[in-house]
Each structure stands twice: as C-alpha cells, then as structure tokens.
Amino acid sequence: MKRIAFYTLGCKVNRYDTEAMIAQFKKAGYQIVDFKQEADIYIINTCTVTKQGASKSRKITRRAKRRNPEALVAVVGCYPQVDPEQVMEITEVDLVVGTKGRSKILEFVEQAINSKHQLNFVQEMDEEEDFEEVPIQNFTERTRATIKIQEGCNQFCSYCIIPYARGSVRSRALADVIAEVERLVKHGFKEIVLTGIHLGEYGADKEDLNLVKLIKNLLPITGLKRIRLSSIEGTEVSQELIELIAESDKLCRHLHLPLQSGSDKILQAMNRPYQVRDFKEMVARIRAQVPEIAITTDVIVGFPGESEADFEETYQLMKELEFSDAHIFKYSKREGTPAAGYENQVHSKVKKERSKKLRELTAELARNYQQQFFGQKLKALLEESRDYKTGLLTGLTDNYLRVFVDGADDLAGQLVEVKIRGEAGRIIGSLE
Ligand code: SF4
Incomplete structure (x- = not known):
C-alpha cells in the first residue's frame, strides 16, 4: 500500500481542498501518513498570498524530498497557478498542479509515478469556468x-x-x-x-x-x-x-x-x-x-x-x-x-x-x-480532543468564545450549556 502525506499552507479554503484530495486517495486505497513520516508521495498544497507563502512552500518541498529522496513530490494550488515556471525550477518537484484539476489529482499522481520527467498540469483559468466539485469524505475532528x-x-x-x-x-x-x-x-x-x-x-x-x-x-x-x-x-x-x-x-x-x-x-x-x-x-x-x-x-x-x-x-x-x-x-x-x-x-x-x-x-x-458574557449561560460545542495543556475539554460558543470545560469524556462532541467566567486569562465554562 502506498503511503501519502499532505501539507497545507494558507487559508480555510486550502484546508478544504486538501481534505478533498485526501478523500480521493483514501478511496483508492492509499495509506495517509503524517507529513513528518516517511512517505512514497508528498503533496504540498501551497499559498501565495504573501511572499513568505511562496518561500515557505519551497522550503517544505525540499524538506519532503530530504525525508525520502525516492518519494514523488507534488506541488499544487495557488503558488504554481500564479507562477508555474518558478515552481518547475525547483529540482525536488516532480509534479505541478494549479488550483484547477484537483479533482484529477489521483490520476496526475499515478501518471507522474510512471514518468521519468517533471510533469506540469497547471491549466489557464477560463472566464466561463464552473465550480470544480471535489467533495470531502471526512475530517479528523468530528464536531x-x-x-x-x-x-x-x-x-x-x-x-x-x-x-x-x-x-x-x-x-x-x-x-x-x-x-x-x-x-x-x-x-x-x-x-x-x-x-x-x-x-x-x-x-x-x-x-x-x-x-x-x-x-x-x-x-x-x-x-x-x-x-x-x-x-x-x-x-x-x-x-x-x-x-x-x-x-x-x-x-x-x-x-x-x-x-x-x-x-x-x-x-x-x-x-x-x-x-x-x-x-x-x-x-x-x-x-x-x-x-x-x-x-x-x-x-x-x-x-x-x-x-x-x-x-x-x-x-x-x-x-x-x-x-x-x-x-x-x-x-x-x-x-x-x-x-x-x-x-x-x-x-x-x-x-x-x-x-x-x-x-x-x-x-x-x-x-x-x-x-460582557461573564455570569451568563451560553451553549458551547465541545471538540473531541482535550486541550493538551490543561487537559480540559474545549469548544466554541456561537459568538466565537473559546471556553474550557472540566467535564467527562462523554461530553466531547456535544453542544452543552455552560456558565461563563474568566480565570487566569481563559474563559471557563461551568456545567451547572
Ligand atoms: S481580491 Fe483578495 S482580498 Fe480582495 S476581496 Fe478578493 S480575495 Fe478578498
């Protein structure tokens, strides 16, 4: 089974696009591994909003190849869409895909595995472009x-x-x-x-x-x-x-x-x-x-x-x-x-x-x-994993307050009503 790892730079939209790519590889039987592990394929979903985004994308690409010199390294997303030539100049890159065509990423990777040359699948944006439908399968957090x-x-x-x-x-x-x-x-x-x-x-x-x-x-x-x-x-x-x-x-x-x-x-x-x-x-x-x-x-x-x-x-x-x-x-x-x-x-x-x-x-x-909300009761949607520093459950209220709750595991993933107070720079939600 081939191991594949993903790295995402930039915004929420990019994170969604990565999830959509992961779904395709999972369905095809690939094993998804952490980017820090050795993998057969590394996919870097890049950002180019700032100059730093492009240089970070280059750094991560080189890091992936150092981790496994035999791996296929693909650079996808905004950076190659804007500057495909610059990305193709990075010798560690085997495959380049823009912001269009990510629904075919599996096909592109499989072609690149069998190719001895760098492949470039960046496509020009048309005026009459449609939304590219690439649904996700699941997320790691389930709330x-x-x-x-x-x-x-x-x-x-x-x-x-x-x-x-x-x-x-x-x-x-x-x-x-x-x-x-x-x-x-x-x-x-x-x-x-x-x-x-x-x-x-x-x-x-x-x-x-x-x-x-x-x-x-x-x-x-x-x-x-x-x-x-x-x-x-x-x-x-x-x-x-x-x-x-x-x-x-x-x-x-x-x-x-x-x-x-x-x-x-x-x-x-x-x-x-x-x-x-x-x-x-x-x-x-x-x-x-x-x-x-x-x-x-x-x-x-x-x-x-x-x-x-x-x-x-x-x-x-x-x-x-x-x-x-x-x-x-x-x-x-x-x-x-x-x-x-x-x-x-x-x-x-x-x-x-x-x-x-x-x-x-x-x-x-x-x-x-x-x-303003101290002393009030608000509903917080608790996440599945606990805060690693405090060991407390944590979640967001609808008005975007991050609250920490001392509660049992079965509350994880639940929408619970908590009474809000401040303590040591945190917002604490008591179950009462
Ligand atoms: S050009 Fe950029 S900053 Fe301006 S609205 Fe569009 S995405 Fe937002």
Missing part, C-alpha cells in the same frame, strides 16, 4: 466541518494575488452543498462552516441563487446544530442575512468582516469597495438587530502610502467599532499585484510598530467583549 461553497474572486484588491490564482467567481450547486452537509451531519458533525474565497458572492454566477437562499435550505437539516460563516465582506451582508442571524438559533452570531484600513485614502488605494462611513453604518445596523454578535476583522498595516495619520484613523476606528477579535497583517509586497509597484512603501520597522499597537488594542477589545 465542526468547513465546507467550500464558492471559488474565485472578481474584486482585484490592489494587494491581493488571489484573483490571479483562483480565477473568477464560481459557485457550488445548491443541491451539491445540501448533499455534502447532509452527509457530514450523518457522520456526526454538528457545526458547518461555510467558506469560499469571496463568500458573499455565492450565487452571483447563477440564476436565482444567493447565500441567504443557501442558508435557508440548510437550516432545516435534522441533526445540524449550527451554521457559521467564514469571512464575508461588509458590503455583502444583506438585511435578509442580518434578520436570519437574529431569528435563527442555528446561524451563529458571528461575522468576520474584513476592514483592512480605517483610512478612506488607503481603502481607495487598496481598491476596496467601501468607505469608512459605509463600514461603520453596516456594523451599527448589524448590532442594532443582533446586539451581542461577535464582529471580528482583518486589518493590514503599512500599506504603501500609509502615513502616521492614516494609521491613527485605523487605530481609532478599531477602538470605536469594538471588534471582538482581529487578525493584524503587516503589508507584504506581492509581485504581480498593482500595490507591489506603488511608491511610498512603508519601512518594515514602522510596520512592526504599528502591528504591535494594533495587536495590543485587539487583546484589550477581545477582553472587553468576553467580559
């Missing part, structure tokens, strides 16, 4: 599954390589999503996270389909306890979606809305489709209807031309909007995007300082948000 419902993006933010790597918006057919969710629920999953490259655009390429319609079709599935949305643009949160979150006890009170900057000048340079005023109005509208909702965000610091005053606007806006958590990224020049050629690149030392300030602010905002 929460992320499923990909959409691919591609038409926004072309000036710093982002993704539209070049993933092509234009394609949506997965409604019936295919329903079938996959039903299958996962039958296997014991209780929470489904809907993800995509540009989630709010789900259905934009189809007749009479959108995210709200999809969610309405998923909510009645028996056994499904929760639906969570991954990142969605604030401009794409419709009134209908807010109402659905307010009314439904299955749709999580959590929205991840990427802000990126609090300066209109920088938002425009980023080619983001909103101004600060629009974003503020959206947050106010959501909170007026779902008061305790967790609103998390992404912010980029040090975008070319970001002055001290622009940064200050971002800092103040984050404070004003009281995000419950945030991912702070230091701008990283990505060749092939317009922003890489912009003047006034910000010095790395300045980016580091700005990032530190926003991280400190984020920690304070997160604590403030969490404290």
Whole structure:
C-alpha cells in the first residue's frame, strides 16, 4: 500500500481542498501518513498570498524530498497557478498542479509515478469556468466541518494575488452543498462552516441563487446544530442575512468582516469597495438587530502610502467599532499585484510598530467583549480532543468564545450549556 502525506499552507479554503484530495486517495486505497513520516508521495498544497507563502512552500518541498529522496513530490494550488515556471525550477518537484484539476489529482499522481520527467498540469483559468466539485469524505475532528461553497474572486484588491490564482467567481450547486452537509451531519458533525474565497458572492454566477437562499435550505437539516460563516465582506451582508442571524438559533452570531484600513485614502488605494462611513453604518445596523454578535476583522498595516495619520484613523476606528477579535497583517509586497509597484512603501520597522499597537488594542477589545458574557449561560460545542495543556475539554460558543470545560469524556462532541467566567486569562465554562 502506498503511503501519502499532505501539507497545507494558507487559508480555510486550502484546508478544504486538501481534505478533498485526501478523500480521493483514501478511496483508492492509499495509506495517509503524517507529513513528518516517511512517505512514497508528498503533496504540498501551497499559498501565495504573501511572499513568505511562496518561500515557505519551497522550503517544505525540499524538506519532503530530504525525508525520502525516492518519494514523488507534488506541488499544487495557488503558488504554481500564479507562477508555474518558478515552481518547475525547483529540482525536488516532480509534479505541478494549479488550483484547477484537483479533482484529477489521483490520476496526475499515478501518471507522474510512471514518468521519468517533471510533469506540469497547471491549466489557464477560463472566464466561463464552473465550480470544480471535489467533495470531502471526512475530517479528523468530528464536531465542526468547513465546507467550500464558492471559488474565485472578481474584486482585484490592489494587494491581493488571489484573483490571479483562483480565477473568477464560481459557485457550488445548491443541491451539491445540501448533499455534502447532509452527509457530514450523518457522520456526526454538528457545526458547518461555510467558506469560499469571496463568500458573499455565492450565487452571483447563477440564476436565482444567493447565500441567504443557501442558508435557508440548510437550516432545516435534522441533526445540524449550527451554521457559521467564514469571512464575508461588509458590503455583502444583506438585511435578509442580518434578520436570519437574529431569528435563527442555528446561524451563529458571528461575522468576520474584513476592514483592512480605517483610512478612506488607503481603502481607495487598496481598491476596496467601501468607505469608512459605509463600514461603520453596516456594523451599527448589524448590532442594532443582533446586539451581542461577535464582529471580528482583518486589518493590514503599512500599506504603501500609509502615513502616521492614516494609521491613527485605523487605530481609532478599531477602538470605536469594538471588534471582538482581529487578525493584524503587516503589508507584504506581492509581485504581480498593482500595490507591489506603488511608491511610498512603508519601512518594515514602522510596520512592526504599528502591528504591535494594533495587536495590543485587539487583546484589550477581545477582553472587553468576553467580559460582557461573564455570569451568563451560553451553549458551547465541545471538540473531541482535550486541550493538551490543561487537559480540559474545549469548544466554541456561537459568538466565537473559546471556553474550557472540566467535564467527562462523554461530553466531547456535544453542544452543552455552560456558565461563563474568566480565570487566569481563559474563559471557563461551568456545567451547572
Ligand atoms: S476581496 Fe480582495 S482580498 Fe478578498 S480575495 Fe478578493 S481580491 Fe483578495
């Protein structure tokens, strides 16, 4: 039996794509082993969002070949899609596949095993591309599954390589999503996270389909306890979606809305489709209807031309909007995007300082948000494995609080009601 190992870099969509590839190899009788073990085939599912993503992808590729010089090493995903020639120059690489054609990965690997040459299966993206259906079989954890419902993006933010790597918006057919969710629920999953490259655009390429319609079709599935949305643009949160979150006890009170900057000048340079005023109005509208909702965000610091005053606007806006958590990224020049050629690149030392300030602010905002719930009862979906440091069960509430619970093994995988309190920097959930 051939042993195959996978390594995934980057986002949730990539993790889903890896699971979908694993499913194909499992079905064909391959043995899936840990990437740290010796394998006959190594598949590296790459990321190219930052320069670091590409160099990390190269490093992992070389590591795999060192582990077993006889192994077949395949590099797949965004990095080869954007720069196939550069990937083909890595001598350790035997097989290259882009973001298209992963439904045929098994066939490609088997061809490469019998070939004495490097093989390149990267295909150009067509305008009229369809969503490539590659369902998953199972996940290692059995409580929460992320499923990909959409691919591609038409926004072309000036710093982002993704539209070049993933092509234009394609949506997965409604019936295919329903079938996959039903299958996962039958296997014991209780929470489904809907993800995509540009989630709010789900259905934009189809007749009479959108995210709200999809969610309405998923909510009645028996056994499904929760639906969570991954990142969605604030401009794409419709009134209908807010109402659905307010009314439904299955749709999580959590929205991840990427802000990126609090300066209109920088938002425009980023080619983001909103101004600060629009974003503020959206947050106010959501909170007026779902008061305790967790609103998390992404912010980029040090975008070319970001002055001290622009940064200050971002800092103040984050404070004003009281995000419950945030991912702070230091701008990283990505060749092939317009922003890489912009003047006034910000010095790395300045980016580091700005990032530190926003991280400190984020920690304070997160604590403030969490404290509102101390003394309240919330439902947490407990994961199957215990936290390795504390030995406690751990899980998420619908509003994205990570709670630690001292409970018996049979509670793992269950949705339990806990009373929330803070202790030693953690959120403790007591069963009472
Ligand atoms: S919306 Fe902007 S940041 Fe998000 S994937 Fe599309 S281009 Fe990239």
